[in-house]
Amino acid sequence: MSLSICTECLSRLRISSTTPKGLAVQASTLTQTTSFHSSAAQYKSPLLKKKVAQSGTASSRSRQSQSARLKKKSRERPKLPPVGERRAQRHRIVLSNTNALPVSDMETWSKENMVDEQSVGKMMALDGELLDQLRDSGAFKTTQNWGLFRRPATLIREETHQIARDIANVKQGGEKKQFVKHLVIGERASGKSVLVLQAMSMAYMDNWIVLNVPEAQAFVNNTSSYTPLRHGEDESEHVYIQPHLTQLLLTRIATSNESVLKSLRLNHTHPKALSLKNTSTLLELVQKGAGDHHLSWQAWQAFYKELTEPGQNGRPPVLVAADGIDHWMGPTAYRDSEHKILHSHQFMLVKQFINLLFSGDTSNASPFVNGGMVLYSTSGSNTPNYPTFNLVLSQMRALQLHSISPTHPNFPLPKPYSKPDPRILALSAPVTRGDLNLLDLRGLSKSESRGYLEYFAKSGLLHKRVTDGLVSEMRGLSGGGVVGELAKLGRRVIA
Structure with a gap:
């Protein structure tokens, strides 16, 4: 029997349930509903807050989880102090205390009672103008007890009276210009820095020129700029200058010695870079180097030449003071271009100050025009360990305090197989001549x-x-x- 339809049409024929295929596809697109409602289901938004459950079905409020959400308070950050304020606070010097009782019977230290023997063992007050000069020169230290009293004063001890006699002898030396050299040593808190301050006070009262180095450590601790010095005299060893430290030195000289320097005229001609006139004063010369660190070394050389070489204009005596010079007796924290450690004597300014104390001249002549004094002190609380310099100090003690000659078998000498510093060991020759006075400060009487x-x-x-x-x-x-x-x-x- 022949089929009235083709085979292809029969293959498309499907025997299915009562639900047609189109209805199944259409039902999958409809929204599902429950048997209790005829409307479409609506889902709650997750952003809305949860409704509080009814009292009969919900758990107690104490058993519900609670999270403490505290608002963050904005912290007020304290403002940082200005640049340099903390350093200024550490180095601030207070010279008076209004809460202390005034001492009415205390005398003022002046030029008239400077050499008086009756003032030994007494406290002498410092005058206002003298305080300004001492402050400008950096003579005060933060470790001293100036802020405890109503008026700054200092104790006149026997060593102070000895230095006062030396200052008077230098002024009355006449044609023979005297030059006195003192090295102050002693244990910690024995009054070395205060003795240097007293010598500076007497020099200011007698109208001397005072050159002060408050901290010798600042020249060797790698905190300032330095540059090699080019010259043709001796190129076997490089030497260096420190422009900014030289500028600070000239600034202290200009501010503390202004009354003396402004009355002194120039005696020599100086480089054109300083742009000085023939009628210029020493104050103008020093201010040139204090205003620009590029000219500080040339200004210092010109100023030192005015003090050491004679001319038609007279010069007052000069006091050179330095505190903590034992830091100048060994290697420094500076390095050269080949990363080798530099010695302290390779810096021109340090070497110049050291030569004033340990001079190799046997005639003991004054390097200054009208004489002067060199007063250096060591450090007791921040003492570096330099064995060669300790040997030089022990030789000075043996020679001056114990009267042991260099030819005596008990005279201190370098230990065998030791490696002493040749630069420092060369200083022992001037020490053995006895022209350097050693002041060993001990306790008060x-x-x-x-x-x-x-x-x-x-x-x-x-x-x-x-x-x-x-x-x-x-x-x-x-x-x-x-x-x-x-x-x-x-x-x-x-x-």
Whole structure:
């Protein structure tokens, strides 16, 4: 029997359930509904807050999870201090205390009573103009007790009177210009820096020119600029200059010696870069180097030439002071172009100051026109360990304090197989001649300690009656009258 339709049409024929295919496709696109409602289901937005459940079905509020969401408070960050404010705070010098009691019977230290022997063991007040000069030259230290009293004052000790006699002898030397050299040593808090300050005070009162280096460590601790110096005299070793430190030195000289330098005329011609006239003064010369560090080294050389070479205009005596020179007796933290460590004597300014103290001239002639004094001190609290310089100091002690000659078998010599610094060992030759005075500061005497403690009692710091027994007790507790330790005991307020 022949089929009325073709085979292809039969292959398309499907035997299905009562639901046609089109309805199934259409049902999948419809929204599902439950049997209880005839409307489409609506889903809740997840952004809305959750409704509070009814009291009968929900758990108690204490059992629900709670999260403490605290608002972040904006912190007010403190403003940083200006640039240089913290350093200025560390180096700020306070010279008076309005809460301290005034001492009415205290004399003012002046040129008239400078050499008076009766002032030994007394506290002498410092004048206002003198305080400005000392502050400008950097003579005060933050570790000293200036801010405890109503008026700044200093104790006149026997070593102070000795330096006062030397200053008077230099001024009265006549045609023979005297040149005195002192090296102050001693233990920590023995008053070395204060003794240098007293010498500077007497020089200012006598109208000297004062050159002061407050911290010798600043020249060797790699905190300032340095550059090699080109010259044709000796090229076997490179030497260096420090422009910014030279500028600071000239600034201290200009501000503290202004009254003396402005009355002194030039005696020599100087480089054209300084642009000085024939009628210029030494103050104008120093201000040229203080205003520009590029001209500081040329200005320093010109100023040093004016002080050391004679001319038609006279020159006053010169005091050169430096504190902590034991830092100049060894290697520094600077390095050359080949990364080799530089020695302190390779810096021209340091070498120039060292030559003033350890001069190789046997005639002991003054390098300055009208004489002067060199007063250097070592450091007791920040002492570097340089064995060669310790050897030189021991030779000076043996020669001056114990009268041991260099030919004596007990005279200190370098140890065998040791490697002493040849630069420092060369300084022992001037030491053995005896033209360098060694001032070994120790404790105060009983009369000096009594005057020092009475000043604390009159200022309201020491609430005890100063008797011989108290003075002896304080001297025993302070290591034999060490002035720094005695000040610590005297400033304790004891009711």
